[in-house]
Amino acid sequence: MELSTNKKILIVGLGLLGGSYAQALSRQGFSVRAITRRQDSVDFALEKGWIEAGKTEPDPEWIGWADLTVLALYPHILLEWLQANAKYFSPGAFVTDVTGVKSAIVDRAQELMPEGVEFIAAHPMAGREVCGVENSTAEIFRGANYIVTPTEKNTPKGIALCRSLGERLGFARVSELSPEKHDRIIAYVSQLTHCIAVSLMTCNMDPRLQDYTGDSFRDLTRIARINEEMWSELFQINKEALISQIDAFAGELHRIRTYLSDGNEEKLKEMMRLSTERRALFDKPLQKSE
């Protein structure tokens, strides 16, 4: 089911992602409203023309108005919000999210849906090192991946609608994973990388470091500017998967340490060749999935 522009869209939470959704969807001609905590976020999005109207409190009528609601909230706030407001969704409506962890969220969110309302989860893998609607831009979706994480409760129609949303937003690739597989992969490609960046940044306190760094250090620590509220919550929710990825990574790093300490250049080179080979796969141009 294609997401046609006559669908009415409600965005809950005008942060970096919610604002970027609002920008992308209003540009495509959708009717977009927003509910968010701060009046200045509403004002900003109104002024930019990203939303038609905005409120700072949940409004049952607005929630019932929407064909598709996007919950762009921190995980624990998302569940609290649904507990209080899910009853206002209209039958036939769809609800999606942007949360970076899935197993702990999707089942509970689906249980909270009233009859005839479908929650279909998705993870837009896009972001910046800054937050807030003032930093929103639909540009962050270009070249990025969008992962739909359906459960057995989802319908083909809901899944298709959610995929279509990813395409409308401008993502380069839309794919599907189970919530469990998503969380294992995200622990690796996103959460572990943030743990590494933080550890790399805090393991040395030389104050003049920036005079001596090359691109590699700057690349590896770009994400070391981290929103601690959001990431510590995401880490905690997914901590089992993340710990097992930390252990796998630490094991490989220890392997390098052993080869170095033993002077085993052959094994070290072998590992580097494998790394080069696997990384080369990433440099192939992305295919548009549309």
Added chain:
Amino acid sequence: MELSTNKKILIVGLGLLGGSYAQALSRQGFSVRAITRRQDSVDFALEKGWIEAGKTEPDPEWIGWADLTVLALYPHILLEWLQANAKYFSPGAFVTDVTGVKSAIVDRAQELMPEGVEFIAAHPMAGREVCGVENSTAEIFRGANYIVTPTEKNTPKGIALCRSLGERLGFARVSELSPEKHDRIIAYVSQLTHCIAVSLMTCNMDPRLQDYTGDSFRDLTRIARINEEMWSELFQINKEALISQIDAFAGELHRIRTYLSDGNEEKLKEMMRLSTERRALFDKPLQKSE
């Protein structure tokens, strides 16, 4: 002492860096010759106009011709080359290098210099994930750091000349470190980052990973495409410093693991705030040192 364009420059080794030096210096009007192993590298650089002449074997007359020789060679080849050819340098000549490790190289290189010839070491912190003169470009020096690593055997004149070379090449910042301090810092900002990228790439074998990654994973593994001959040699030469950086980093990562496993969100956030604060220093614009 400013490096004036009447100085005659010999580049030994036309790889990625040697070629980029040749390009930058010939553009500035220097007379540049090259000695390198492969005739096709000579032909490429000649055709581009980066060198006036090139040879595939060391030529005593050419070595004596140079006011400044740049050794753009792997560490062990650099020392072998000097053992065989340092005697041909003319009194008053200067010799520099591009090697990524210093302590093990500089002392030995300085011992190999004939009377009146000064070896002044430098590390241009620039590179690409590809090698060979065909991929050379002086663009890699823009915004990058250049570190001169003098010893007590160096003269103010030699140090100034080498700094001037870094500026002529177009580096954003030229600084000085002792070889020992350089090696400790490089173990951290460059060698450790390469170990991390390789470990991150090899610790998970999911073949469809590229469908699910965000920018962070791609940033952290860009350098996982690695020249295994060069890096395993650099790692081995600097292995004590590198192992101690691996241990410091692994300790921090383990700290995150402990906070996660204990559910200690406060400590985790504290570490993230420190990381954010320290990383922010890097996003200030670089000052030109010229």
